Amino acid sequence: MLPLSRTEKLLVEELDEDLVIYDEERHKAHRLNGTAAFVWRRCDGRTTVAQIAALLAAKTGDAVGDDVVLLALRQLQSASLLRANGRTAARPVGIPRRELLKTAALFAVVLPAVTTILVPTPAQAASPATPTATPKPTATPTPTPTPKPPAAGVWCVGVVNTMEGVNPDGVVGPTATTPGSTVCIPCPASGTCKTPMELRWRRGPTAGTCIIIVTVKPGACAACPAGGIRLLPPVGTNGGWYVV
Amino acid sequence: MRRLDRLGWAAGIAFSNYGVRIGVRTNDPALWPHLAGRLPPGAAESASPVVDVLYSVILGTSSGTTRRYHMVYDGISQLARTLDLAEAVDALESSLHLTVASHAENVLFVHAGAVTWAGRAILIPGRSMSGKSTLVSALLEAGARYYSDEYAVLDRHGRVLPYPRAIHVRGGENGGRRIRVPVLDPPEHRAVPVGLIAVTRFRAGAVWRPQTLAPAEALLALLSNTVQPRSQPRDALAVLRRVVTARAVKSERGDARDVARALLDEVESCRAPRARAASL
Numbered sequence: 001m002l003p004l005s006r007t008e009k010l011l012v013e014e015l016d017e018d019l020v021i022y023d024e025e026r027h028k029a030h031r032l033n034g035t036a037a038f039v040w041r042r043c044d045g046r047t048t049v050a051q052i053a054a055l056l057a058a059k060t061g062d063a064v065g066d067d068v069v070l071l072a073l074r075q076l077q078s079a080s081l082l083r084a085n086g087r088t089a090a091r092p093v094g095i096p097r098r099e100l101l102k103t104a105a106l107f108a109v110v111l112p113a114v115t116t117i118l119v120p121t122p123a124q125a126a127s128p129a130t131p132t133a134t135p136k137p138t139a140t141p142t143p144t145p146t147p148k149p150p151a152a153g154v155w156c157v158g159v160v161n162t163m164e165g166v167n168p169d170g171v172v173g174p175t176a177t178t179p180g181s182t183v184c185i186p187c188p189a190s191g192t193c194k195t196p197m198e199l200r201w202r203r204g205p206t207a208g209t210c211i212i213i214v215t216v217k218p219g220a221c222a223a224c225p226a227g228g229i230r231l232l233p234p235v236g237t238n239g240g241w242y243v244v
Numbered sequence: 245m246r247r248l249d250r251l252g253w254a255a256g257i258a259f260s261n262y263g264v265r266i267g268v269r270t271n272d273p274a275l276w277p278h279l280a281g282r283l284p285p286g287a288a289e290s291a292s293p294v295v296d297v298l299y300s301v302i303l304g305t306s307s308g309t310t311r312r313y314h315m316v317y318d319g320i321s322q323l324a325r326t327l328d329l330a331e332a333v334d335a336l337e338s339s340l341h342l343t344v345a346s347h348a349e350n351v352l353f354v355h356a357g358a359v360t361w362a363g364r365a366i367l368i369p370g371r372s373m374s375g376k377s378t379l380v381s382a383l384l385e386a387g388a389r390y391y392s393d394e395y396a397v398l399d400r401h402g403r404v405l406p407y408p409r410a411i412h413v414r415g416g417e418n419g420g421r422r423i424r425v426p427v428l429d430p431p432e433h434r435a436v437p438v439g440l441i442a443v444t445r446f447r448a449g450a451v452w453r454p455q456t457l458a459p460a461e462a463l464l465a466l467l468s469n470t471v472q473p474r475s476q477p478r479d480a481l482a483v484l485r486r487v488v489t490a491r492a493v494k495s496e497r498g499d500a501r502d503v504a505r506a507l508l509d510e511v512e513s514c515r516a517p518r519a520r521a522a523s524l
Contacts, residue, residue, distance in 0.1 A: 011477055013463070013481050013485050015458070015459040015460040015485065015488065016458065016459060016460070018458055018459070020463050020464065020481070020485075022473075022481060024477060027474050029464055029467050029468075029473075031461060031464045032460075033458075033460075115461070115464060117468045119467060119468070119470075119474055119477075120468060120470075120473075122342060122345065122346040122471050122472060123342070186293075230293055
């Protein structure tokens, strides 16, 4: 048997004698203690189990049987850290644990140990808002289309002149604006602001339309001044303007 | 998304935090007072209206016998549909923090409490309901300085940055609704090296018997509580290996006050040899 370690898509961190191996394919992290790490490093497809045992014995200064190496190989294989190649993979061998413990006790050999965790997704690592929280978060946040307003500082600056029309709930237009408010409207594609500019506001697809007339300072687009209320365009056909 | 966009939006805010640009829009500006102090710490109002993640909050109105649900959306995903406004705001707040933690640039968010003592940070990694907020509160009572309750923010050097959101302590160790405890002592805005990692979990009647963890074990404990390791595993490992140069201990715990004192003593004892060496 010529065991061969897997090296693809693995990130390896050495910490003292131990290894932490991150499996980018399976999103699992493994901690190999010194003995398991020693065995894994020598699985090069050319070294036999007996040779690895001899190397381990030379390192520890104690006799080490093949069974210790075989136990390590079994753990490494179940952690998918060995190549699943029929010729070289270590086939699990039934080793009485009692025998291994006896060996360990006699020769002070540290038994190989591989600890594995499944690396959490962001949602798994997070706390819920409350124990009875209603949201059922998906495993990973889904990228969603968002309105793409213009680049920073590219606005038409104006003053609300008139506001017409009343929504069914009695609210006139965007609630944040009143006649006289300074507002910033995304720069048109032409790059030039023209006045007057008419903005339509609709609370919902079936509700009445409100209109605000904004007197825009004509000319090239500019930065939104401090205190200016930024209004973004609707994405849908009937969407209302909203304030940013 | 179009159906959402068609709704009337009366107000909105845009802010950025750790490189993540977030927008919140609502049909009713009455939402804003409820969000006071609930935005991610350090969030800066954004001059640009372009956002990476857009939240939509619809406040339900009540008229006569008709009550309408408050609804919270992250993009097109519904986060909450509830008649309880506090619950809707909790869901929004929780998701805002998770969004920042998941997409933050140049830092690593670990689900952990963090306090500082004698110039070193104590990290308490753990998931929800592990009792870490109670332990953080006990450490503050014992004199430690508050850095974070839910997410510890680590810079590239493995140092802890403050992320001081209001502490959430549940009613009792074993559950109940959360109680928001305002943060009275704002942290210093500086990065602090980690002095101790305490992997612990509350169990009624348990005795604190700390066992030292090997650095690799500590790294695994932190990794299992890291928010974005899957997207940036190389960076996460690089940061965490710097963190685990600090001593790490593990034990179940009972009363938080007893453990708090023990943790502070532990940090001081870890620090002492270095301080002595410096004075020689």
